[in-house]
Amino acid sequence: MAEPSNILFGIETEIGISRDQAEDLDVVAESIALVRSAAEPGVLLMRWDYGSEDPHADMRGFHVDELRQDTDEANYYAADAQRTLTHAEIKSDLVLSNGSRFYNDHAHPEYCTPECSTLDELIAQDRAGERILMACASKLSLERGSTVRLYKNNTDFRGHSYGCHENYLLPRSLPWSDLVKGVQAFLVTRQIFAGAGKFAIEEEDRFVSHEFQIAQRSDFFSELQSVDTMQRRPIVNTRDEPHANARLYRRFHVIIGDANMSTFATRLKVGSTALVLEALARDSRKPRPQLMDPLGALRSISRDANFKWEVRLQGAKPSTALEVQRFYLEASKSLCDLNEPWKKSVLQDWETVLDDLEKDVMTCRDRLDWVAKMALIREFQSSQGVENDDPWLQSLDLEYHRLDYAEGLYYGLEQSGVMRGVPDEVLVRRAMIYPPETTRALIRGKCVQKFAGAMESAQWDHVTLKIKGELFKISLLDLFRQEDIQAIAAVIDAAHSPEDLLSMKMVS
Amino acid sequence: MPDQSQKTRSVGSGPSGGGDGPSSPKVEKPNTDELLKRMRKVDPDQAKRYRQRTGQ
Numbered sequence: 001m002a003e004p005s006n007i008l009f010g011i012e013t014e015i016g017i018s019r020d021q022a023e024d025l026d027v028v029a030e031s032i033a034l035v036r037s038a039a040e041p042g043v044l045l046m047r048w049d050y051g052s053e054d055p056h057a058d059m060r061g062f063h064v065d066e067l068r069q070d071t072d073e074a075n076y077y078a079a080d081a082q083r084t085l086t087h088a089e090i091k092s093d094l095v096l097s098n099g100s101r102f103y104n105d106h107a108h109p110e111y112c113t114p115e116c117s118t119l120d121e122l123i124a125q126d127r128a129g130e131r132i133l134m135a136c137a138s139k140l141s142l143e144r145g146s147t148v149r150l151y152k153n154n155t156d157f158r159g160h161s162y163g164c165h166e167n168y169l170l171p172r173s174l175p176w177s178d179l180v181k182g183v184q185a186f187l188v189t190r191q192i193f194a195g196a197g198k199f200a201i202e203e204e205d206r207f208v209s210h211e212f213q214i215a216q217r218s219d220f221f222s223e224l225q226s227v228d229t230m231q232r233r234p235i236v237n238t239r240d241e242p243h244a245n246a247r248l249y250r251r252f253h254v255i256i257g258d259a260n261m262s263t264f265a266t267r268l269k270v271g272s273t274a275l276v277l278e279a280l281a282r283d284s285r286k287p288r289p290q291l292m293d294p295l296g297a298l299r300s301i302s303r304d305a306n307f308k309w310e311v312r313l314q315g316a317k318p319s320t321a322l323e324v325q326r327f328y329l330e331a332s333k334s335l336c337d338l339n340e341p342w343k344k345s346v347l348q349d350w351e352t353v354l355d356d357l358e359k360d361v362m363t364c365r366d367r368l369d370w371v372a373k374m375a376l377i378r379e380f381q382s383s384q385g386v387e388n389d390d391p392w393l394q395s396l397d398l399e400y401h402r403l404d405y406a407e408g409l410y411y412g413l414e415q416s417g418v419m420r421g422v423p424d425e426v427l428v429r430r431a432m433i434y435p436p437e438t439t440r441a442l443i444r445g446k447c448v449q450k451f452a453g454a455m456e457s458a459q460w461d462h463v464t465l466k467i468k469g470e471l472f473k474i475s476l477l478d479l480f481r482q483e484d485i486q487a488i489a490a491v492i493d494a495a496h497s498p499e500d501l502l503s504m505k506m507v508s
Numbered sequence: 509m510p511d512q513s514q515k516t517r518s519v520g521s522g523p524s525g526g527g528d529g530p531s532s533p534k535v536e537k538p539n540t541d542e543l544l545k546r547m548r549k550v551d552p553d554q555a556k557r558y559r560q561r562t563g564q
Contacts (some may be wrong), residue, residue: 230564
C-alpha cells in the first residue's frame with residue numbers, strides 16, 4: 001500500500017555535449033557514440049520497453065492528442081531517418097548494473113538514477129552517473145582524437161534549454177488538484193537555494209543579455225500546468241506515467257529544477273521537495289501560500305539583482321520567497337514523519353540555509369551552486385578586469401558545469417576543500433556498479449548483473465526475460481515493501497541460471 | 509584522462525551532507541591560486557561555440 005512517508009525519488013539529467021576542433025558538430029551522433037561507449041558485457045543494450053510509456057496521458061484525467069513538441073520530435077525523427085540507424089540504435093538505451101538508465105534523449109546523453117529511498121543513496125547514484133559519464137567522455141576522446149566535453153547544466157546561452165528532472169512516487173490518494181495548488185509556490189521559490197546560477201538572460205531560441213540570475217531554467221517556463229516538457233514548459237508537469245500500480249501511485253514529474261553540481265544543493269532540493277510532498281500527502285487541505293503571479297514570480301525571483309526576492313501572494317499581500325519557504329519548512333516540521341535521519345538532517349540544512357540567505361547570501365558560497373558560481377566568477381572578473389558584457393563570463397559559467405575533475409570549475413572548488421556535503425568516495429564507487437539496496441532497483445540491477453543475456457527488455461516497472469524461447473515478466477509494479485524486495489533479491493542471488501527463476505516461480 | 513577522483517576531499521559532514529544544525533557556518537574563501545589557473549585557461553569564446561538542441 002502506498003504510504004505518504006515512503007516517497008521514492010530519482011533524478012534524470014540531460015547532459016550538454018561538445019567536442020574540441022569539431023566544426024558543426026553532429027550532437028546526435030556524438031551523444032549516441034558517448035552512450036554506446038558505456039556498453040560492455042553485463043550491460044543491457046537497446047532493450048528498453050517503450051510499449052508501456054504514454055507521455056500523452058494527463059494527470060487531470062484526459063489524454064492529449066498531441067504534445068507541442070510532437071512536431072519537433074517528428075522533424076528530429078525525419079532527420080534521424082537519414083542516419084541509417086534504427087530507432088533503437090538512435091536511442092541506444094542502456095540499463096546498467098546499478099539499476100540506472102543511460103540513453104540518447106533527442107540529442108543529449110541522459111543519465112537516470114535508479115529509484116532511491118534515502119538521500120544518501122540518491123547523492124551516491126547521481127555522483128556515480130557523473131563518474132560514468134566522465135569515463136565515457138575519456139574513452140570517446142581517445143577514439144575521436146579530440147576532447148569530448150560534457151556539461152551538467154541546462155542551457156547553451158542561445159535559448160536552448162535541456163532538463164534535469166526529478167521524480168517522486170506518491171500515493172494516488174493525494175488529489176491532483178490539491179497537489180498542484182499546494183506545491184506551486186514551493187516550486188517557484190525553491191530556486192533561492194536550488195538554482196545553479198547563470199550569467200545570462202534568455203528567451204526561447206535567443207540570448208537576451210549578460211546579467212546574472214540565480215537559476216538556469218527560470219527563463220523557460222510559460223504555463224502553470226500542462227503535459228508538455230519541451231515547449232511552453234509548465235511549472236507543474238501533468239504527465240501521468242506512474243511506472244507503478246496506477247491505482248495506488250502517481251509519479252510527480254518535476255521539470256522546473258536546475259542541474260546542480262553541488263551535492264549539498266541536490267540534497268536540499270530533493271530532500272525539501274520530498275518533505276513538502278509528504279506533508280501534502282498527510283494533509284492536503286492545510287492552506288498553503290498562493291502566489292498572485294507564479295510565472296512572473298519565477299522570473300523576478302531569479303533575476304532580482306538585490307536578492308530580496310519579493311513576491312505578492314493572493315490578495316496582493318506582499319511577501320518574499322524566503323517567507324514562503326519558511327512556511328513550507330514549518331509545515332514539513334509539523335506534518336512529516338521524522339523518524340528517518342535524512343529528514344531531520346534536511347530540515348536542519350533547510351532552516352540554516354534560509355537563515356544564512358537572509359543574513360548574507362555570500363555565506364552560502366560553500367553550499368549553493370548559484371552563490372559559489374557568482375562569487376568565483378565575480379572575483380575572477382574583478383581581478384582580471386573583465387567587462388560585464390564579456391562572453392568570457394558565459395564560458396566560465398559553462399566550465400563551472402564541466403564534468404572533468406581536472407578542468408571543471410565546480411570540481412576545482414571541491415578540490416580546494418570549501419564545498420560542503422561531498423559524498424564519500426567509497427559510496428560513489430559502489431554506486432557505479434550496485435543499485436540501492438532499499439528499492440525495486442535492486443531487482444533490476446541484479447537481473448542485469450546476472451542475466452543480461454536472457455533479458456528481452458526492461459522498464460522501470462518490469463523486466464522481461466526470455467527463457468527456453470518464452471517471455472517471462474518480473475513485475476515491479478507493486479514492489480515497494482522491504483521484505484518483498486529482499487525476498488526476491490535472495491531468489492535471484494540463489495539462481496544459477498534464468499531457468500532457476502522459473503522453478504522458483506519468480507516469473508510469470 | 510587520468511582518474512582525478514583521489515584529489516577530491518571529503519569535507520563537511522560527509523555522506524550525510526550538511527545537517528549541521530541552525531548555527532551559521534564559517535565560510536572560507538577558496539584557495540583560488542589553482543582555480544585561477546583553471547579559469548585563465550578557459551577559452552573566452554568557449555560558450556560562443558557551444559550549441560545544443562532544445563531538450564526537455
